[in-house]
Amino acid sequence: MLQKLKFKAGFNKQDTESGAEGQWTDGDFVRFRYGLPEKIGGWLQLTSAQKTLPGAARAQLTFSSFAGEKYSAIGTSQGLFLYYGNDFFDITPLDTAITGCTLTTVNGSNVLQVNKGSHGLAVGRYVTLSGVTVTGASDFTSGELEKTYEILTVATVDKFTVQAVRNEGGTGMTAAGAATVNPYVEVGPTIQTTGFGWSTSTWGASTWDTPRATSDVTLDPGNWSLDNFGQVLVATVFNGETFTWNAGASNPRAQRASKTTSNFQTTNNPTTTRFTLVSDRDRHLFHFGTETTIGSPATQDPMFVRFSNQEDLNTYAPTATNTAGTFRLDTGNEIRAALQGKDYVFVITDLAAYVIQFVGPPFTFSVRQVGTNCGCIGQHAATFVNGIVFWMGAEGGFFAFDGTVKSLPSLVEDFVFSTDGDNLGLNFDSRDVIFSGANNLYTEVNWFYPKDGSDQIDRCVTYNYSENIWTTSSLDRTTYVDQGVFDAPYATDYGDTLTPVFPDILGITNKYGASIYYEHEEGTDQVNSSGTTAIPAFIRSGDWDITSRRSALGQATGVVDYRGDGEFFMAVRRFIPDFKYQTGNAKVTLFVSSYPDDVAVSSPLGPFTVTQTTDKVDTRARGRLVSIKIENDSTGESWRYGTLRLDAQPDGRR
Numbered sequence: 001m002l003q004k005l006k007f008k009a010g011f012n013k014q015d016t017e018s019g020a021e022g023q024w025t026d027g028d029f030v031r032f033r034y035g036l037p038e039k040i041g042g043w044l045q046l047t048s049a050q051k052t053l054p055g056a057a058r059a060q061l062t063f064s065s066f067a068g069e070k071y072s073a074i075g076t077s078q079g080l081f082l083y084y085g086n087d088f089f090d091i092t093p094l095d096t097a098i099t100g101c102t103l104t105t106v107n108g109s110n111v112l113q114v115n116k117g118s119h120g121l122a123v124g125r126y127v128t129l130s131g132v133t134v135t136g137a138s139d140f141t142s143g144e145l146e147k148t149y150e151i152l153t154v155a156t157v158d159k160f161t162v163q164a165v166r167n168e169g170g171t172g173m174t175a176a177g178a179a180t181v182n183p184y185v186e187v188g189p190t191i192q193t194t195g196f197g198w199s200t201s202t203w204g205a206s207t208w209d210t211p212r213a214t215s216d217v218t219l220d221p222g223n224w225s226l227d228n229f230g231q232v233l234v235a236t237v238f239n240g241e242t243f244t245w246n247a248g249a250s251n252p253r254a255q256r257a258s259k260t261t262s263n264f265q266t267t268n269n270p271t272t273t274r275f276t277l278v279s280d281r282d283r284h285l286f287h288f289g290t291e292t293t294i295g296s297p298a299t300q301d302p303m304f305v306r307f308s309n310q311e312d313l314n315t316y317a318p319t320a321t322n323t324a325g326t327f328r329l330d331t332g333n334e335i336r337a338a339l340q341g342k343d344y345v346f347v348i349t350d351l352a353a354y355v356i357q358f359v360g361p362p363f364t365f366s367v368r369q370v371g372t373n374c375g376c377i378g379q380h381a382a383t384f385v386n387g388i389v390f391w392m393g394a395e396g397g398f399f400a401f402d403g404t405v406k407s408l409p410s411l412v413e414d415f416v417f418s419t420d421g422d423n424l425g426l427n428f429d430s431r432d433v434i435f436s437g438a439n440n441l442y443t444e445v446n447w448f449y450p451k452d453g454s455d456q457i458d459r460c461v462t463y464n465y466s467e468n469i470w471t472t473s474s475l476d477r478t479t480y481v482d483q484g485v486f487d488a489p490y491a492t493d494y495g496d497t498l499t500p501v502f503p504d505i506l507g508i509t510n511k512y513g514a515s516i517y518y519e520h521e522e523g524t525d526q527v528n529s530s531g532t533t534a535i536p537a538f539i540r541s542g543d544w545d546i547t548s549r550r551s552a553l554g555q556a557t558g559v560v561d562y563r564g565d566g567e568f569f570m571a572v573r574r575f576i577p578d579f580k581y582q583t584g585n586a587k588v589t590l591f592v593s594s595y596p597d598d599v600a601v602s603s604p605l606g607p608f609t610v611t612q613t614t615d616k617v618d619t620r621a622r623g624r625l626v627s628i629k630i631e632n633d634s635t636g637e638s639w640r641y642g643t644l645r646l647d648a649q650p651d652g653r654r
Helices: 413-415 428-433 551-558
Strands: 002-005 006-013 023-028 030-033 038-039 043-045 055-065 070-076 080-084 087-090 096-102 111-115 126-130 147-149 153-156 161-163 177-181 194-195 217-219 224-229 232-237 243-247 277-281 284-288 305-306 325-327 335-340 345-347 352-360 364-372 382-385 387-394 398-401 407-409 436-437 444-449 461-465 469-474 479-481 490-493 513-521 526-528 531-533 538-541 569-578 579-582 586-593 608-610 617-623 624-631 638-641 644-650
Touching: 023 469, 030 461, 030 469, 055 224, 055 479, 055 490, 070 224, 070 232, 070 513, 080 243, 147 161, 224 277, 232 277, 277 335, 284 335, 325 364, 335 382, 345 382, 364 398, 382 436, 387 436, 387 444, 413 461, 436 479, 569 586, 586 617, 608 617, 617 624, 624 644
Parallel strands: 006 023, 006 469, 043 526
Antiparallel strands: 002 644, 023 538, 030 038, 038 638, 043 513, 055 070, 070 080, 080 087, 096 111, 096 177, 111 161, 126 147, 126 177, 153 161, 194 217, 224 232, 232 243, 277 284, 284 305, 305 325, 335 345, 345 352, 352 364, 382 387, 387 398, 398 407, 436 444, 444 461, 461 469, 479 490, 490 513, 526 531, 538 624, 569 617, 569 644, 579 638, 586 608, 586 624
């Protein structure tokens, strides 16, 4: 007789396959809507000519100018970039200029040698040349040489080379012409590393060639905090300086972010800050984990907070006539995350959570601790959506704040956090690359994280807050921003061996990898410069077993008298598929086994291809336990599973 196979929504990865009867236990690239699993939407690479960004993208912000121009700012380990009009623009701030540099070229070569005593630059650093004067018998023009380059070699402390736009056609220049080298501001490495000093710590952290013996050090990955003050982008390098870029300036996309951008100066801002945030309702700029004395990096306190005067990005000295000020949080060792809530700023340390609200003069802000033992794991591991703050805990688990701090129970927790046995849970040593982003259309919050043994993001855990269910996947996005300014979520994917497709930087290599920019929920496939490929979505259930009535009397009267779960073998003869919104084909596999520890074998002739017109599928399978797997492996395929019906009959105890 036909029996419906119904399964509870969400994944249960805490129990065994047999213990999770009536539940889904595994899957990839699926979500639940109305309790039913379906394949997620596809994604499409953005930008003309399939450009990619240098380095690992770590922060993203979408915003609009007053003229209605839509932007996405993306901070990578190598710089700061804009997405506008299906193209990328480089707005990376520049570091202190190096003047008095001379240039050397040789006939027939595209090697441009830059000469400057004790330049202090390293291979892979990006630089721009300006103020070039061409001398000698070179056929280069100054405009051809005033470009942006990646440093390819550092021969000595007095010389480095870059790749010119073409070969020298004349006899060349011999250390002639005074030019200015403008290095890009340094952001940081593409990965987070830990160790014992030499070769892993920051410059000057200890004495030369003396590894630390008792306490490890952490070299944080290059990171940014991005926010907007109206149409002004505010960008802060993690543990660094703050810069602005004004979308309302003249020819704005030709301008770089700087400390003096079109009347929005940050010259009086702290010089060493973990991250910044604009308080939207009251228009203050917050610096979290910053200097107690502005301009003195040695005074940086990871629990210290400084905020600007209202409507003023450049005034921080408190007076009787302004609203600037400072305070220090008490519980924790460092501030881990800060984000704008409904009418408050929500701040999370490694141990506690705080609500900061504007109250006006003379106190400006109230600071209230709202939770303990609920620290956040990383800078971008918290999301505000639908009036609730969600975040990943510092030591594991998930939390939410909707007026009170709550722990979010999960049946995927061990899979995400535990590294016991064969499980490759979260790599806590790379916690600072974790990124959280909401997809409000499907009421989802995603956390993208690296598994144990990996230093880059390669997994995702998703919480559906309307249905209170959890799923996991291998979707690997380093940043993710919900629809709003744009009509779909935008996200970045990083490849550490990719060479950036970014012609604005000459001689660019794959030293720091590259990030691809995607529009999500677009079609059914993954589409990028490599072509169109299928999204290999699947979902698998826990084991299901059959029951039998005890006696002929019970059968005759219709009284169900259970003999016990899994006591009888079952014979499976056919199943009736049930899919909604199906495009293309889906595949169904039945797995049968005699005991929970047995290796499940697929049923004969499986996996079965199910089309939109398939009425039934005949099969012959026998076992005490059966589970199902729904999947697809070709382009143009999508599906939502309904309620499969199985023709299963008791078939004895042996």
